[in-house]
Amino acid sequence: MSKYDKLTTNAAGRTVPQIVNGKEAIPFMGVGKYHPTGRKYAPLIASCIDYPDDGNKVIPTLKEALIRAGLKDGMAISTHHHFRNGDLVAVQIFDIAAELGVKNLTWVPSASFECHSPLIKYLEDGTIHHIEGSMNGALGRFTSEGKMQGLGVLRSHGGRYQAIQDGDVHIDITVIAAPTADPFGNATGDRGAAACGLLGFALADSQYADKVIVVTDNLMPFPCVPWQIQGNYVDYVVAMDIIGIPEKIVSGTTEITKSPDRLLLAEMTAQFCDEAGIVRDGFSFQAGAGGTALSIGVYFAEMCRKRGMKARFARGGSNKYLVKMLEDGLVDYILDGQTFDLEGVRSMRENPGHLNTSPFTSYNFHGKGNFAQFVDVVILGATEVDVNFNANVVTHSDGYLLHGIGGWMNCLMSKCVILPIPLFRDRMPVILDEVTTICGPGELIDVIVTERGIAINPLRPDLIEKLKGSELTIRTIHELKAEAEKICGKPAKPRLTDEVVAVIKWIDGTVIDSVFRVDK
């Protein structure tokens, strides 16, 4: 079977396959243009008669649980990424599969990290056929060089929920690493040695996978509260000595930037939001975990404090700065999708206003609305932006696939999207004629903040109007690009072949772009 077939040009002008790993794929039709038909994936009906009367689902080893779950060639196995670079479970699953001689698996992580690089050997020996999730770092490099047997499929966090819900991806077995769980399979991320805050990225898997295995290093008597994952969805529970490396799960070192350049970007962004009338009593915002984004949150907090205002909610990735805002009464709620530091974990456990959300509540585009769409402002990053405001977060300008999408795409549905980015990185301009890979259509990206000026998308005359007379430097994106090129020269295009190695799914499940093999 060929990795892909039937190339076509989609509504974003990109070349994308219509057959991906043997299955039909719908080309991107434009923002809000694809209307899904059909029904959600319907899991098999279970019965209590097939489960232990006393609710004790504990199985001695992960290997035995995988065997009982019917692990076999061609299955899709999923994991969550709440342990980030401290995950000790995902690789074990494929060690077991390899030991059992199982082949052609699909790995469906909610994200991958450097700690998953050992899986390259299983991609090489055919244990794993391809990855549907994210291919970061070494896995991305491996994919970019055309070495993966199947086609990589990248989705946003919300797109992953959508795909599992809609049956675009069927998961045979999910293994949910849980910092605390009970023998029935109720599980939580907010306590235990491997505490990671919440387990929302495993929600879809628990609801829709055929077999659900919970793995924990902190088995407690029923009931495990809160039951972030509900035991009623769980088939087997496995206790093991250690499932994650705490210091790699939550870094504890996420700090606001000390770089003067980044601080400038943060300050300009915060000022922009203020002048645009976004920072007002009851507003809402989402900023990522990078140093710049953290700093913007701190600026927002200062504004609120000085003016006696408060934000209604902030969407997390939570961190100690957001937690301080909450505990200082400067924001009513943190709607959190993942905790980025130990303060976030503590706060989620302790503060009733620190709420556990999931890709279903926050990001799923195939729901009856989601939280992301009514956030007043989101501040995001990008590897590249083009003169049409299209943005890229997965590939670098050398063409290598190195990052996952995360919630980035989903956040583009908010009321105002701002990308604070340096005008160049390592003397490579960041604003281009055309991005290497489109992850976000330009019509959804409102503002680009660079150290040499701010470009407002011409589709937002309201923002342009509000910033008239500002002391901030407002420029066109073409002006910014020209300035960067004046300094660094016109950037070389990445050397790419025409072989597709991965596809990027838009939030509605359509294919917005392809990633091409690099020509080494």
Next chain:
Amino acid sequence: MSKYDKLTTNAAGRTVPQIVNGKEAIPFMGVGKYHPTGRKYAPLIASCIDYPDDGNKVIPTLKEALIRAGLKDGMAISTHHHFRNGDLVAVQIFDIAAELGVKNLTWVPSASFECHSPLIKYLEDGTIHHIEGSMNGALGRFTSEGKMQGLGVLRSHGGRYQAIQDGDVHIDITVIAAPTADPFGNATGDRGAAACGLLGFALADSQYADKVIVVTDNLMPFPCVPWQIQGNYVDYVVAMDIIGIPEKIVSGTTEITKSPDRLLLAEMTAQFCDEAGIVRDGFSFQAGAGGTALSIGVYFAEMCRKRGMKARFARGGSNKYLVKMLEDGLVDYILDGQTFDLEGVRSMRENPGHLNTSPFTSYNFHGKGNFAQFVDVVILGATEVDVNFNANVVTHSDGYLLHGIGGWMNCLMSKCVILPIPLFRDRMPVILDEVTTICGPGELIDVIVTERGIAINPLRPDLIEKLKGSELTIRTIHELKAEAEKICGKPAKPRLTDEVVAVIKWIDGTVIDSVFRVDK
């Protein structure tokens, strides 16, 4: 269309139809004998493009919401019963339907109360074809007299979740009355003028109905926390002046019994549990809201206090006695399915150990286990018991259908089921040769406690062994029956026709018994 067809005799020896309201129904095969095949009901895939960008789903009136939801002839409309006899919403729905001339609706309540008696006129004029839920009081009488156009279908709380999940019942429109909600449709029962604690009985409806309408008299800004009902499932939100009568929602007067007879039953039951070794550190129990059951809880609390023990969890219906146990540290958790008084509502809002459960977590037999099955002891009521320990909770000895099943059937899966019942009521013996209607197969009912002695099911030699030498009077069920008949005489059989007016679904969706028309 005939109400029913293809009568057969099921594994409980009862005559049941295999066609119910035109749809196939599976006769009861015995406890744990029916193995479901197939898949859960698959709802239509929604898309954010069909919902307001700002998340505001507020519609001016319930009528407009019902029209937008496509209300038309033959639809199934569901409601929850958390407002009990204080519900002001359900009747309004059918007033609107009647006004619009819509006919042949099926009403799928999670339970009905006296306040729903006005619906009789809609059953008479064809607005409502039949009820799938419970037919209490006047509605039950109406049904028993053969006046309902279709066949009534009674299910337990868990059976209702199962039926909706499995697609046995498809709900076109659900109307969820919510004490507090936000414009996105997030809703909670734990606060607001109509506070009822939780909204778990509406969970299945929110997940599986085609259209979901939330009706509230306390609309608050996003986010409504906790989101017991998730706005991501909701289509429309309606604000109205008043949705429930607070004093009828939570009586505030649920008190332990003062009747010496009932107190004796309670004391004997508690002593039985103690001698059987059930009351021990870390045990779990569920007792209903009746005066006898409440008293048993108080005895358990006293035992725990005296011996320095505590229960691990108590399943609610919560009430002030359970809350006191929780707040006194005599039980770790209340796993609550509905709050029976204001103290229950307060505690659910305030105590982290007072947990919101649903028929999915607690009772659904078509899940991967449920909480009910690992409760150490449940204390339940019954209208009749027979010499095979079969029990009835829906009809009286005159044959009239007067009660719903509630969670009663689901609780039978616990480790020990005790029915404390008086030997006679109004000089009618309660232990019979054969119950009028089987709701609980005798093999699941372990102990009958009466004021004149305790009968242990011969299927539980372990309990018989443990009670040897007890000061409690242990007798056979035949001895108890004989004693009752010696005093009151042999009871007359109810005068029933052979016309089926309703069916009783077992927790696995099969038909365990029929209710027959009374011969007036």
